[in-house]
Amino acid sequence: MTPSQPAAGAVRAAHASPLTVDARGVSLTFHTRDGAVEALADVNLQISDGDFVSFIGPSGCGKTTLMRVIADLERPTKGTILVNGVSAEEARLKRQYGYIFQAPALYPWRTIERNVMLPLEIMGYPAGERRERMQRYLKLVNLSGFERKFPWQLSGGMQQRASIARALSFDPALLLMDEPFGALDEIVRDHLNEQLLRLWDQTGKTVVFVTHSIPEAVFLSTKIVVMSPRPGRIIDIIPCDFPRDRTLEIRETPEFIKIAQRVRSGLRSGHSYDE
Amino acid sequence: MTNSAVALPRANWRPTAWVGEHAPIFTVVAVLFVVWYLAAFLMNAPQVRDAFARNEVKYTFSELVAGTMEAKRPVVPAPHQVAIELYDSIFGYPLNSPRNLAYHAWVTLSATVVGFAIGAIFGILLAILIVHLRTLEKSLLPWIICSQMVPILAIAPIIIVVFGAIGIRGLFPKSIISAYLCFFPVAIGMVKGLTSPDPIQLDLMRTWSANKLQVLRKLRWPASIPFLFASLKVSVTISLVGAIVAELPTGAQAGIGARLLSGSYYGQTVQIWAALVCAAVIATVLIAMIDAIAKLTARHMGAAT
Structure with a gap:
């Protein structure tokens, strides 16, 4: 990976893209006290290198579970999943992805800089490089100057940006983002979405993004995976071919509205029963 | 309570405010001492009364109170007795003495x-x-x-x-x-x-x-x-x-x-x-x-x- 080269994404797109995620027949059943819950049923999904893929669906549709399966935080009961060509577990052990949770989950006793450097400490980076990377990625998420603050001294949006810097710090090729901006207000959210797009465009990373906002999914993605609950399954995969350097204005275009309508009708068909 | 006291700039520090903030603590301590003295009087009164009776001495109430406060072997010693004993037994002997x-x-x-x-x-x-x-x-x-x-x-x-x-x-x-x-x-x-x-x-x-x-x-x-x-x-x-x-x-x-x-x-x-x-x-x-x-x-x- 050469994240410093702005053209990395463009170069990658020109080549035939290898698969970052390859899920075949993935099913996952949780055994709870109230009986078995089928969280995922026969999920097949291929994500190419450099894609920005959004999982969208109502709560309980298994989008977070699918992401946790990719991250090897859950094990499928059936089927196989390959991440970067190896098993999900091996990919996790090789630290090939960065996971961003719904909550920033910064460690409250660490300053922002020490939070960002935490994965680097764990992975055994030398102190000088830890500091250099921390400064680089805090600058990337516009948090320079907040190094010595503790998490509670920052707003929710700033905390989430710090958690993104933390996930980027060890430069994983794959970013898994579980409703990272779900708790933020819409103005902050639009802003962060734009920043995220820039970052994706500049670094050429593969991003998997869980959301339940249709405009967010259409605006960000190259591919939208529509899911439906009970059992959690994929009901539509929609390509979304806006240019990589898209801006918020594309939300007024007919193409945007057309894709949004297709997503909405997909979500409706998943809800064929009354609720 | 203590936090706000710490946060106050030094210039705003006023003794009256300090007393006001700590009033609950002083009140509790005062009540404890009153109860303690009362208990010392009530618990020691019988033995003092007995002593007066044994010596066939007439006594007033204030003599009775004084007696309960100064008893040699009180059931409940008065606070000042304990304080004096503490002072004497800490400062009355050299530090390495087993009486200290x-x-x-x-x-x-x-x-x-x-x-x-x-x-x-x-x-x-x-x-x-x-x-x-x-x-x-x-x-x-x-x-x-x-x-x-x-x-x-x-x-x-x-x-x-x-x-x-x-x-x-x-x-x-x-x-x-x-x-x-x-x-x-x-x-x-x-x-x-x-x-x-x-x-x-x-x-x-x-x-x-x-x-x-x-x-x-x-x-x-x-x-x-x-x-x-x-x-x-x-x-x-x-x-x-x-x-x-x-x-x-x-x-x-x-x-x-x-x-x-x-x-x-x-x-x-x-x-x-x-x-x-x-x-x-x-x-x-x-x-x-x-x-x-x-x-x-x-x-x-x-x-x-």
Whole structure:
């Protein structure tokens, strides 16, 4: 990976893209006290290198579970999943992805800089490089100057940006983002979405993004995976071919509205029963 | 309350405000003293009355009150009697004299501190083991709980005798009894503390494929610090009680326990009360020290205050 080269994404797109995620027949059943819950049923999904893929669906549709399966935080009961060509577990052990949770989950006793450097400490980076990377990625998420603050001294949006810097710090090729901006207000959210797009465009990373906002999914993605609950399954995969350097204005275009309508009708068909 | 006092700029500090803020504390202390004096009067009145009757002396009420406040062997000594006894027994003799209360306090305090250190470290290690080996929780915890159900007064002489038989006397066996009592709250509190991190915080460690030692050092341990200090505050007083109890059944020559014992042999109630007050002061100081360390640590770890 050469994240410093702005053209990395463009170069990658020109080549035939290898698969970052390859899920075949993935099913996952949780055994709870109230009986078995089928969280995922026969999920097949291929994500190419450099894609920005959004999982969208109502709560309980298994989008977070699918992401946790990719991250090897859950094990499928059936089927196989390959991440970067190896098993999900091996990919996790090789630290090939960065996971961003719904909550920033910064460690409250660490300053922002020490939070960002935490994965680097764990992975055994030398102190000088830890500091250099921390400064680089805090600058990337516009948090320079907040190094010595503790998490509670920052707003929710700033905390989430710090958690993104933390996930980027060890430069994983794959970013898994579980409703990272779900708790933020819409103005902050639009802003962060734009920043995220820039970052994706500049670094050429593969991003998997869980959301339940249709405009967010259409605006960000190259591919939208529509899911439906009970059992959690994929009901539509929609390509979304806006240019990589898209801006918020594309939300007024007919193409945007057309894709949004297709997503909405997909979500409706998943809800064929009354609720 | 204390926080806002600290936050105030120095220039705004006014004695009246300080008194106002601490008024509840003064009120409680005043009420306690009134109750204590009242109790001293009521409890000692019969023996004073008897003494007057025995000598066939007529007495007024104020003479009766004065008598209850100055009794040689009161049932309940008055606060000023205890204060005078404390002063005399600390400053009236050289520091290394067995008649000096400070000497006895030092003997007990050193056993307390050593026992507290042993107990705290043992409790922390036990908690770390229990958290990492779930099977231990089921197999070990019942024994730990049982250990706390045995009356310490029954165990203490056994421990002293066993250690005495292998030639270990003095401070160490007492410390062991202290440790025996005080590891428990630390172990229970630390099991809670080490399992206190959010699932998300643990998941993060997993995504970075951190090993168990790293999870312990960088997540579980720092997350457990507030629990640790809460447990330490409980266990330091228990540790002091343990050291005093260890001195009781063994005929120890020195220590607050020995002082209590000799006081009760010779009917020196004032001496007993002075020793008790001394123990209470030691416990208060120990807790205040732990509190101060806890506050410093919290500030260092980014606490909001």
